[in-house]
Structure formats: C-alpha cells, structure tokens
Amino acid sequence: MDTPQDTPGALSTQKALALPLGDVLPGVRKAGALSPKRPAVETAGLADVFPYYAGFSFEWARHHLAQHETELVSGATVLDPWNGSGTTTLAAQSLGLDAIGLDLNPVANVVAKLRAQDYTQAEEVKRPHSGTEVCVDDDPLTAWLAESTIRRVRQWCKVGEDSRGSTRDLLTVALFRAIREVTKKFEGSNPTWVKRAKDAADTVLVANEELDVIIERHVRFVSSRVGTQPFSKRAHIMTADSRKMPIASGAVDIVVTSPPYLTRIDYAVAYSRELALLGVNISSDRSLRAGLMGTTLIRRQAEAPVAVGKVGSALLSLIQKHDSKASSGYYLKQAQQYLTDLSSGLDEITRVCRSSATMHLVVQDSFYKDVHVPLAGICIDEATMRGWVLKNEPERFPVRRTLTSLNKFAQTYKKGDVAESVLTFYRGK
Numbered sequence: 258m259d260t261p262q263d264t265p266g267a268l269s270t271q272k273a274l275a276l277p278l279g280d281v282l283p284g285v286r287k288a289g290a291l292s293p294k295r296p297a298v299e300t301a302g303l304a305d306v307f308p309y310y311a312g313f314s315f316e317w318a319r320h321h322l323a324q325h326e327t328e329l330v331s332g333a334t335v336l337d338p339w340n341g342s343g344t345t346t347l348a349a350q351s352l353g354l355d356a357i358g359l360d361l362n363p364v365a366n367v368v369a370k371l372r373a374q375d376y377t378q379a380e381e382v383k384r385p386h387s388g389t390e391v392c393v394d395d396d397p398l399t400a401w402l403a404e405s406t407i408r409r410v411r412q413w414c415k416v417g418e419d420s421r422g423s424t425r426d427l428l429t430v431a432l433f434r435a436i437r438e439v440t441k442k443f444e445g446s447n448p449t450w451v452k453r454a455k456d457a458a459d460t461v462l463v464a465n466e467e468l469d470v471i472i473e474r475h476v477r478f479v480s481s482r483v484g485t486q487p488f489s490k491r492a493h494i495m496t497a498d499s500r501k502m503p504i505a506s507g508a509v510d511i512v513v514t515s516p517p518y519l520t521r522i523d524y525a526v527a528y529s530r531e532l533a534l535l536g537v538n539i540s541s542d543r544s545l546r547a548g549l550m551g552t553t554l555i556r557r558q559a560e561a562p563v564a565v566g567k568v569g570s571a572l573l574s575l576i577q578k579h580d581s582k583a584s585s586g587y588y589l590k591q592a593q594q595y596l597t598d599l600s601s602g603l604d605e606i607t608r609v610c611r612s613s614a615t616m617h618l619v620v621q622d623s624f625y626k627d628v629h630v631p632l633a634g635i636c637i638d639e640a641t642m643r644g645w646v647l648k649n650e651p652e653r654f655p656v657r658r659t660l661t662s663l664n665k666f667a668q669t670y671k672k673g674d675v676a677e678s679v680l681t682f683y684r685g686k
C-alpha cells in the first residue's frame with residue numbers, strides 16, 4: 258500500500274501547496290502514459306452498450322487499479338462516488354475487487370448494474386401482448402412520444418417488471434436505446450441538451466409493429482454484449498448522493514473517479530428521456546436536477562456554507578468581477594454551488610477512506626467565458642486541505658473537442674487550451 262514513507266516521488270503537502278495551482282498546472286505528459294480519454298468507439302468493458310458521459314475509459318480504470326498489487330492480494334474495496342455507467346465498478350470486479358458505485362442519476366445505475374451482472378442464465382425477453390393493461394396518464398414520455406407509442410413502450414416495461422432484476426435491467430437499457438433512436442430529432446448540436454416536443458403534433462408516433470422490431474433489435478444487441486462470466490465479487494451500485502454517502506467511515510481503500518466538471522452539463526436534461534422511461538418527470542419534479550453536482554438550476558433552499566480553498570475562491574472572485582451579463586449573479590451562484598458540492602463530496606470521500614487509501618481523480622479544466630477554470634488546481638488544493646498528498650506530478654492530456662467548442666455563443670470569448678488531468682493522492686498522516 259502507498260504510504261508517505263514508501264512512495265518514491267511523492268510530493269510533500271508543503272510542496273503540493275506551493276504549486277501555482279490557479280494557473281495552468283505544470284503537469285507532465287509522460288511518454289507512454291495511458292490517457293483516460295475514451296476511444297471514439299469503445300467496446301471494452303461494454304462501454305458501447307449505452308452512450309453515457311464517462312470521464313475515462315475502461316482500459317484506463319483497469320490499468321490504474323491493476324497497479325495496486327498489495328490491495329489486489331488483500332481484497333480491497335474500491336469506491337466511485339460519481340460512478341456514472343459503472344466503468345470503475347466493472348474494472349474493479351474484473352480484477353476480483355469489491356466495488357461500491359454511487360450515482361444520483363438512476364439512469365446511470367441501470368447501465369452500471371447491467372454491466373456488472375452475469376447473464377449466463379439469461380431469461381428470454383418475449384414480446385408483450387397487445388392487450389396488456391397499462392396506465393399512460395400523466396406519463397413523462399408525452400414530452401416526446403404520441404400516446405399509442407407510449408402505451409406500447411409501457412407494455413414492454415411490464416415485461417421487465419414481471420422478470421428477474423437482471424432481465425429488467427437488460428430490457429430497460431434496450432428501451433433506453435430504442436427511445437433514443439426514435440426521438441433523435443430532439444437532439445441538437447449540444448449533445449447534453451435534449452429538446453421536448455413543442456405540441457402534440459410534434460411528438461413521435463411509431464406503429465406498434467415497427468416499434469416492436471426496433472425494440473427487439475436493441476434487445477438482441479444488448480443481449481449479445483452483456484457478460485457471461487461470473488465475477489467473484491459483487492459490485493454494490495446505489496442511487497445515492499456523493500454529499501451524503503451511505504458508507505461506513507474507513508471502509509474504502511481505493512477511490513477511482515471523475516466528478517462532473519464545471520462545464521454546465523446538466524445530466525438530468527441530457528438523460529431526460531431515459532429518466533421519463535423510469536417514471537421521473539424532470540419538469541414537474543425538480544429534486545433530481547437540483548441535487549446533481551454541476552446542475553444549471555440554482556437551489557432555492559439555502560445551504561450551510563462550506564469553506565472553499567484559495568484556488569476556488571480566486572475563481573469565484575474572477576467570475577464575480579467579470580463584466581458580462583449575469584456573471585456576478587446567476588453564474589457566480591452556479592459556480593459557488595458547484596464548489597460547495599465538490600467540497601462536500603471530498604469531505605465524504607475522506608470520511609469513508611481508510612488512512613492508507615489512494616485516490617485517483619480525472620478532472621478537466623474549462624473556461625467560463627475567457628476565465629480559466631483550473632479544476633485540477635482546485636481539486637489539488639481542496640484535497641490537500643483534507644489531508645491528501647499528491648503522489649506525483651499531475652499527468653496532463655490535451656483536450657481537443659470540448660462542449661464549449663460546440664456552442665457558438667460560448668465562442669465569443671477567446672480561450673486557451675484545456676487539458677484533462679490525472680491526479681493521484683495518498684492520505685497523509
């Protein structure tokens with residue numbers, strides 16, 4: 258296990274703090290270092306089973322976990338508190354490690370569970386009877402689909418409800434894919450913002466037979482991809498908040514994670530169609546959207562103030578002083594809310610980790626208009642404040658295509674290059 262004494266090249270707390278954190282980090286692009294970036298088409302670890310925004314590839318997560326030789330032998334517990342589609346939990350399981358994955362988005366957890374399960378004894382998924390009774394009153398899918406199409410989708414959901422949990426997850430992911438296919442016209446140039454039908458005439462009507470064929474094609478695809486090798490360890494995948502983890506103190510040995518970035522991705526809007534399939538209407542129930550870190554909603558209830566370190570505070574002051582509209586109002590509040598959530602998440606990670614734990618973080622810097630958002634520097638500062646020590650210099654990987662590059666309004670301001678950083682910490686004494 259990594260300790261301050263036996264870790265060559267570890268930076269002391271003082272040295273880590275002395276880094277010019279608010280500026281571009283003096284990280285290294287090590288020759289041969291494995292980039293966390295996912296390849297354009299990633300099939301390893303079932304990454305292609307559903308398009309979820311993942312901060313790193315399956316290969317990267319496995320590679321970093323495989324370096325923990327001592328823990329692999331002793332049977333350690335791995336945590337990803339922003340687990341998304343379960344790349345970390347699957348990588349941990351594949352190495353025989355216990356894994357806990359938390360995410361507040363139930364869509365992510367369905368995908369993560371699907372990837373974690375063994376389908377050797379899979380049940381056959383049968384087409385529902387056309388007479389199956391379902392209720393489609395106030396169905397959140399009305400934002401995209403015509404009533405008769407929703408009725409057929411809900412009949413398929415009923416097949417899932419009457420099946421084993423693993424079959425239900427398989428069918429649910431197939432339905433996520435099928436709904437995405439038929440509602441493609443609601444996706445714009447920004448892949449994280451999904452539009453809704455303007456009126457009933459704008460909703461999508463698919464004949465039952467055609468819909469069945471589409472759904473069955475996706476069921477076949479997902480079935481052909483899922484795992485048929487039982488893992489020795491189960492992954493515990495939970496719908497839970499990283500700010501309040503349902504985990505005992507000191508239970509975790511290794512954290513591998515990528516938190517949401519300060520890039521205004523609204524995970525609830527990005528997955529609004531899949532949430533609707535699960536019965537969550539993000540327009541009438543704002544609680545999920547409000548709870549997600551990085552949300553574009555400003556919470557109404559005042560939260561207890563959390564102390565933010567000097568790099569985060571410097572960023573807040575630059576946003577506040579920016580002369581563009583709403584910078585000192587809405588955008589300042591959104592950044593404050595984000596930094597508060599990041600701090601609370603790091604507080605919780607620190608609580609649930611053992612004193613010998615290691616934490617691997619993948620984070621991406623970004624720009625607020627022309628203001629550099631030094632997320633790697635903020636994380637180093639915040640983690641150091643909580644007793645974590647940066648093990649070696651950050652590995653930095655340039656990012657070519659960002660969400661900002663897809664947004665023509667955001668292009669008004671001149672921006673510098675951004676990079677993704679891999680930060681590895683151990684806990685100081």
Ligand SMILES: C[S@@+](CC[C@H](N)C(=O)[O-])C[C@H]1O[C@@H](n2cnc3c(N)ncnc32)[C@H](O)[C@@H]1O
Pocket residue numbers: 309310311312313338339340341342343344345359360361362365497498499500514515516517518524548549550551
């Ligand atoms: C960058 S993604 C992680 C992707 C993940 N590495 C994967 O392989 O898919 C960040 C995740 O954080 C989740 N998230 C946001 N706020 C959260 C919160 N308060 N508690 C738990 N998860 C949250 C989002 O739903 C999203 O899935």
